Amino acid sequence: xxxxxxPLKTFGRYLQLMAKVFxxxxxxxxxxxxxxxxxxxxxxxxxxxxxxxxxxxxxxxCIQMKVNIQSPWMPRFTTGYTTREIxxxxxxxxxxxxxxxxKVGSNIASELGTMRVTQQIDALDIMGVxxxxxxxxxxxxxxxxxxxxxxxxxxxxxxxxxxxxxxAGILTPEDLTYGLQHSFNQWFVWMSFIKSFFxxxxxxxxxxxxxxxxxxxxxEVGKASTDSVVHCSMLILFADIxxxxxxx
Amino acid sequence: xxxIQSLYKSFGDKDVLKDINTTxxxxxxNLIIGQSGSGKTVLMKCIVGLFVPTxxxxxYDGRDFVAMNKKEQAMLRREMGMIFQSAALFDSMTxxxxxxxxxxxxxxxxxxxxKARAQQCLDRVNLVDAQKKYPNELSGGMQKRVxxxxxxxxxxxxxxxxxxxxxxxxxxxxxxxxLIHDITVEFNMTTIMNTHDMNSVMGIGDSIIFIKEGxxxxxxxxxxxxxSDNQALTDFIFASDLLKKARQAFV
Numbered sequence: 375x376x377x378x379x380x381p382l383k384t385f386g387r388y389l390q391l392m393a394k395v396f397x398x399x400x401x402x403x404x405x406x407x408x409x410x411x412x413x414x415x416x417x418x419x420x421x422x423x424x425x426x427x428x429x430x431x432x433x434x435x436c437i438q439m440k441v442n443i444q445s446p447w448m449p450r451f452t453t454g455y456t457t458r459e460i461x462x463x464x465x466x467x468x469x470x471x472x473x474x475x476x477k478v479g480s481n482i483a484s485e486l487g488t489m490r491v492t493q494q495i496d497a498l499d500i501m502g503v504x505x506x507x508x509x510x511x512x513x514x515x516x517x518x519x520x521x522x523x524x525x526x527x528x529x530x531x532x533x534x535x536x537x538x539x540x541x542a543g544i545l546t547p548e549d550l551t552y553g554l555q556h557s558f559n560q561w562f563v564w565m566s567f568i569k570s571f572f573x574x575x576x577x578x579x580x581x582x583x584x585x586x587x588x589x590x591x592x593x594e595v596g597k598a599s600t601d602s603v604v605h606c607s608m609l610i611l612f613a614d615i616x617x618x619x620x621x622x
Numbered sequence: 623x624x625x626i627q628s629l630y631k632s633f634g635d636k637d638v639l640k641d642i643n644t645t646x647x648x649x650x651x652n653l654i655i656g657q658s659g660s661g662k663t664v665l666m667k668c669i670v671g672l673f674v675p676t677x678x679x680x681x682y683d684g685r686d687f688v689a690m691n692k693k694e695q696a697m698l699r700r701e702m703g704m705i706f707q708s709a710a711l712f713d714s715m716t717x718x719x720x721x722x723x724x725x726x727x728x729x730x731x732x733x734x735x736x737k738a739r740a741q742q743c744l745d746r747v748n749l750v751d752a753q754k755k756y757p758n759e760l761s762g763g764m765q766k767r768v769x770x771x772x773x774x775x776x777x778x779x780x781x782x783x784x785x786x787x788x789x790x791x792x793x794x795x796x797x798x799x800x801l802i803h804d805i806t807v808e809f810n811m812t813t814i815m816n817t818h819d820m821n822s823v824m825g826i827g828d829s830i831i832f833i834k835e836g837x838x839x840x841x842x843x844x845x846x847x848x849x850s851d852n853q854a855l856t857d858f859i860f861a862s863d864l865l866k867k868a869r870q871a872f873v
Contacts, residue, residue: 488713497712499699500670501724502695502696
């Protein structure tokens, strides 16, 4: 019975927290300040890791396609074409958000968890501040705002990685360019952005829930951080199935 | 003034507070003392609204805090200041930003006025020079003083201190005690302080309530505490042999 009840209770507590989060900010000036800070912390500071991982994954996908898919019976642009489709449809939105669930999600959970155990959240509550809204809303808004930027950087960097491989002589840049442009469907880019908005909301809200509701000390903060990454990853993969089906 | 009437608090089937009835007067430092686990922190958390009491009333100048809705509680909280055991300063903000925070959130002052008020509060706790530092660059005593400055920024009517001397050396503890007492008198605040520091009890205990196993065991003031014939209180206060001998000599 607890297998069903525990997740339901957790979901109920998550909804209760979100009801507190989505209330009108007490001071818009303070919200704006926090919002800009979170965009910097969660978005801009993640650009480096997104660029690096996307570059290498773009390069690896290109090699794999060339080695395993390309054959004398297939057109030479197949490698570029399949590389583009993988990057646009799945990697730059879903897989990149899984990576961000690790970096950003654990950051949010541990920051809020530490604020909870050091009574900083209690201090806000006693002042009469809606601590959930003050701390979590700017994080959700900041990450959702920055995610299209990160997705764009991921796409560009992934294509850069593929080009780097073509420069190394595995395939010609002309074939790759032709493949990347072949039968291009603009909707795939929008689909990637739309999916990433949902994933960004999952990352920010779920990890904030685990951090905000920590009870105990440093061990529990560590556990909340791990739980947030695990649950964010599972929810992103789960949501990906539905979103892909709906948007395709 | 804060009145507590028939306050009970249970966690599951465990009764942590049982029938607490007391009054904390303004312009006085009202101390709650008792052993660790006696229920004094739970009592403090019930008074400030971090815990909801199982039953009973908490009256802030006649206004029942328990019966208020969330919005009314939030409004009343703006009249409260709190100093936590761990100081609970915001790590990401400088000392000045920490003190300015309640003003940023709730005052209608402009930036210049808010800054001036925060500096005035820091000056009151002799920390103007540290305003650009971050909390992790300060000593424990300095952090507590910043917490006091933040707590008084909005001129609160009620000040709550949860073991403010915890982790401090005796000399710094005296400084913190004196500061809390002076501010209480200066601003005519109702101050409630949780402590098991006997220097605080003897020094600034204008009114003292002794909690034992969730019961209100004894009430009095600093002049009565040393010669009380309540066995539980005497055992608590004069726990060390040195103090026991001193008491015997005194009595």
